[in-house]
């Protein structure tokens with residue numbers, strides 16, 4: 743089993759287009775050490791999921807990317823990596839006594855509001871993953887959010903005080919490291935069980951919508967490849983991919 747050490751080295755940038763794009767360009771040019779972390783105070787073109795942008799006020803939040811080389815992991819199992827990252831983030835909040843949940847697939851919620859987003863970019867060689875860039879944006883000390891983001895929150899809004907950003911990073915890297923090493927030890931059943939135990943709305947009836955409109959359903963499971971399994975009130979069981987289901991606010 744391999745062990746990764748996250749944050750060695752740690753590259754600190756004042757401003758960059760996107761820490762994920764920077765990490766991808768490093769991987770193209772050099773032989774980069776696994777576990778390298780790229781941290782920025784500001785991003786001019788922060789990338790979010792599904793081609794969205796990630797906005798963050800300069801110097802107030804955590805914006806970083808981690809380079810991993812999970813070459814043992816089959817590409818069809820890449821959701822296990824996503825689960826580990828989500829779990830590491832939830833572990834961090836729990837370690838400071840703040841209840842946190844994962845909103846499928848990998849948004850981190852405090853008080854039903856999004857505090858952190860994760861963007862994972864993989865390259866595949868044959869059937870396995872080759873290089874991975876894990877990008878994480880965590881709202882730390884920002885208190886005002888754009889009106890298009892009414893369901894955003896930050897660590898400072900939830901705790902009522904400002905936080906030292908580098909201390910938050912160190913603690914998060916510690917929590918992520920533990921979870922990533924469980925992946926590298928191929929503890930897949932434990933990872934999936936822990937993910938389900940921390941999943942927002944698991945087994946609760948709620949009002950979702952999909953391509954055919956609103957419906958009442960309950961999240962029952964996730965598939966091996968990360969689709970969300972939802973049981974409708976009429977008994978129908980559906981599997982949803984990313985962006986195929988909308989959650990209640």
Ligand code: BTN
Pocket residue numbers: 759760761762763785787788789790791792794796804805806807849858859860861877878879880
């Ligand atoms: C999401 O849409 O929820 C994912 C957001 C991911 C944002 C982070 S910020 C650091 C890293 N660099 C990027 O350009 N994006 C990720």
